Amino acid sequence: xxxxxxxxxxxxxxxxxxxxxxxxxxxxxxxxxxxxxxxxxxxxxxxxxxxxxxxxxxxxxxxxxxxxxxxxxxxxxxxxxxxxxxxxxxxxxxxxxxxxxxxxxxxxxxxxxxxxxxxxxxxxxxxxxxxxxxxxxxxxxxxxxxxxxxxxxxxxxxxxxxxxxxxxxxxxxxxxxxxxxxxxxxxxxxxxxxxxxxxxxxxxxxxxxxxxxxxxxxxxxxxx
Amino acid sequence: xxxxxxxxxxxxxxxxxxxxxxxxxxxxxxxxxxxxxxxxxxxxxxxxxxxxxxxxxxxxxxxxxxxxxxxxxxxxxxxxxxxxxxxxxxxxxxxxxxxxxxxxxxxxxxxxxxxxxxxxxxxxxxxxxxxxxxxxxxxxxxxxxxxxxxxxxxxxxxxxxxxxxxxxxxxxxxxxxxxxxxxxxxxxxxxxxxxxxxxxxxxxxxxxxxxxxxxxxxxxxxxxxxxxxxxxxxxxxxxxxxxxxxxxxxxxxxxxxxxxxxxxxxxxxxxxxxxxxxxxxxxxxxxxxxxxxxxxxxxxxxxxxxxxxxxxxxxxxxxxxxxxxxxxxxxxxxxxxxxxxxxxxxxxxxxxxxxxxxxxxxxxxxxxxxxxxxxxxxxxxxxxxxxxxxxxxxxxxxxxxxxxxxxxxxxxxxxxxxxxxxxxxxxxxxxxxxxxxxxxxxxxxxxxxxxxxxxxxxxxxxxxxxxxxxxx
Numbered sequence: 001x002x003x004x005x006x007x008x009x010x011x012x013x014x015x016x017x018x019x020x021x022x023x024x025x026x027x028x029x030x031x032x033x034x035x036x037x038x039x040x041x042x043x044x045x046x047x048x049x050x051x052x053x054x055x056x057x058x059x060x061x062x063x064x065x066x067x068x069x070x071x072x073x074x075x076x077x078x079x080x081x082x083x084x085x086x087x088x089x090x091x092x093x094x095x096x097x098x099x100x101x102x103x104x105x106x107x108x109x110x111x112x113x114x115x116x117x118x119x120x121x122x123x124x125x126x127x128x129x130x131x132x133x134x135x136x137x138x139x140x141x142x143x144x145x146x147x148x149x150x151x152x153x154x155x156x157x158x159x160x161x162x163x164x165x166x167x168x169x170x171x172x173x174x175x176x177x178x179x180x181x182x183x184x185x186x187x188x189x190x191x192x193x194x195x196x197x198x199x200x201x202x203x204x205x206x207x208x209x210x211x212x213x214x215x216x217x218x219x220x221x222x223x224x
Numbered sequence: 225x226x227x228x229x230x231x232x233x234x235x236x237x238x239x240x241x242x243x244x245x246x247x248x249x250x251x252x253x254x255x256x257x258x259x260x261x262x263x264x265x266x267x268x269x270x271x272x273x274x275x276x277x278x279x280x281x282x283x284x285x286x287x288x289x290x291x292x293x294x295x296x297x298x299x300x301x302x303x304x305x306x307x308x309x310x311x312x313x314x315x316x317x318x319x320x321x322x323x324x325x326x327x328x329x330x331x332x333x334x335x336x337x338x339x340x341x342x343x344x345x346x347x348x349x350x351x352x353x354x355x356x357x358x359x360x361x362x363x364x365x366x367x368x369x370x371x372x373x374x375x376x377x378x379x380x381x382x383x384x385x386x387x388x389x390x391x392x393x394x395x396x397x398x399x400x401x402x403x404x405x406x407x408x409x410x411x412x413x414x415x416x417x418x419x420x421x422x423x424x425x426x427x428x429x430x431x432x433x434x435x436x437x438x439x440x441x442x443x444x445x446x447x448x449x450x451x452x453x454x455x456x457x458x459x460x461x462x463x464x465x466x467x468x469x470x471x472x473x474x475x476x477x478x479x480x481x482x483x484x485x486x487x488x489x490x491x492x493x494x495x496x497x498x499x500x501x502x503x504x505x506x507x508x509x510x511x512x513x514x515x516x517x518x519x520x521x522x523x524x525x526x527x528x529x530x531x532x533x534x535x536x537x538x539x540x541x542x543x544x545x546x547x548x549x550x551x552x553x554x555x556x557x558x559x560x561x562x563x564x565x566x567x568x569x570x571x572x573x574x575x576x577x578x579x580x581x582x583x584x585x586x587x588x589x590x591x592x593x594x595x596x597x598x599x600x601x602x603x604x605x606x607x608x609x610x611x612x613x614x615x616x617x618x619x620x621x622x623x624x625x626x627x628x629x630x631x632x633x634x635x636x637x638x639x640x641x642x643x644x645x646x647x648x649x650x651x652x653x654x655x656x657x658x659x660x661x662x663x664x665x666x667x668x669x670x671x672x673x674x675x676x677x678x679x680x681x682x683x684x685x686x687x688x689x690x691x692x693x694x695x696x
Contacts, residue, residue: 105499
């Protein structure tokens, strides 16, 4: 899942980026409002973490602009402003969540996960596809009763496919949601990672879960 | 508390009505009394003149004509009219038989100007007496006229009726005045109540304003002209209050923001770092970052405390003679390295002869803030210079730096607490916008003032005007 962090206080911005990346998210980040708007307008981020008092452009202004452009990214406002009016203003302008600084990083992670689930209309943090089980919270994966160990990237790929289980997911979609803007990787790496993932979750004697749809992408679950 | 407006108006109106009624009643009473008595007196005098005319001096006899004596006025026992005639020596010449033993008073009047008197008659009756001296008519039969001799005449008539009429009039006037007064209380009450209605309306509006709703204004749409100044001043006061409250709320929110942000940064750094095992370098980096944040927070808390103490005037100053050039140089040292890194040139142009009587500790705080600020906002390879000049009874110190990107309007805000040029924090994460606010308040506390000025070429100059001699 790909996130955008717009936060002008450097220590916080760095800690957030590091923590979120370690939690398996692809994170783009900026400390400037104008630049933040440019990022947000350019890609379909799953979640945008937005500070309000920003140089260049105010956070609420950014929110208003990306909503008027029709961007569906879920927005979590992360700010030191805690009055009811501030919260109401933020939520009424189209934010999906509001967290006041200082905050527990665990809580931020949980809220981001909740927003991601909401983005893919999943209420249940346990996903079950045939005998494949995924726990979105602990990021553990099982095939039948056997737990499968995945790398961070492999897990991210599986999670994205599972969120959109039953749909055909294009390489571009995968690339856009799993790789950061500044990442050097090209969309070809998607095929490589799908290969790695297949090796780990497909088991002999069981029906395959990841299907290739020629010229269109991949799908997880039933064969289309 | 003074009596209420309503009570005062009521008392005023009713007293005025009472006073006017009294004057009016007394006037009416006096006029009617004068008219009645005048009429009475005229008839009394004419009666007396008839009597006088009917007196005849015959030889040494003085006679009252019989028909006059027989007039019904002199016979009426119920309402008698008495007369009595004297010679000038006091011997009685003639007298109403009805007077019996009593006498009428002798009054010193003349025919042209008779004298009047009121006396108590028999049986508690009040009688009015007219008296005058006159020359009696001589008898026709007298051949040799005797020496004319003046006589004195007094005629008295019962005036009880007039007095009772007057007393009735007094009662009528009293009762009428009392009823009008009572009525006027009622009418005044209603009029005052009606008249004070706009005042009550405004009072109710004001009473309804709560401390958290200062944005409301007193509308009083139909307020009478007299209340408009009150309404306007009140609304002005409300505006000022609202602005002050807003400023304070803004300040509190800013303090919260400025303290929460670094705490959030540290907390996230610590939590993210603690989430897994890391190598030594990473821990060291996090610790040193946290240390910088803590130092910045400490500076900010100290600045805030200083601002609060300055606002509460809790700081006492110890003044001494200060060489401004030396102080400026010593304040430059802490920021010297930072300036060097960014190749900023500093020139201290303050001559050694310029001194000022002030508190060295707080003045150096001002200079440090000015220089720190200049280094923060000057462009790389820019310049900073400090100048000073002596005025009549003050010293002006100015610190300028190049590379100012602020607009004129922004420059007017540099002394606001927590205001900072837009990009400042993202560059360094340190300055929180209290430095210049502190400078301004310290300057004021030291008896001077600080002003900011934008000069062509992006040069920002902060001028500090200090009294040469202490006034604190």
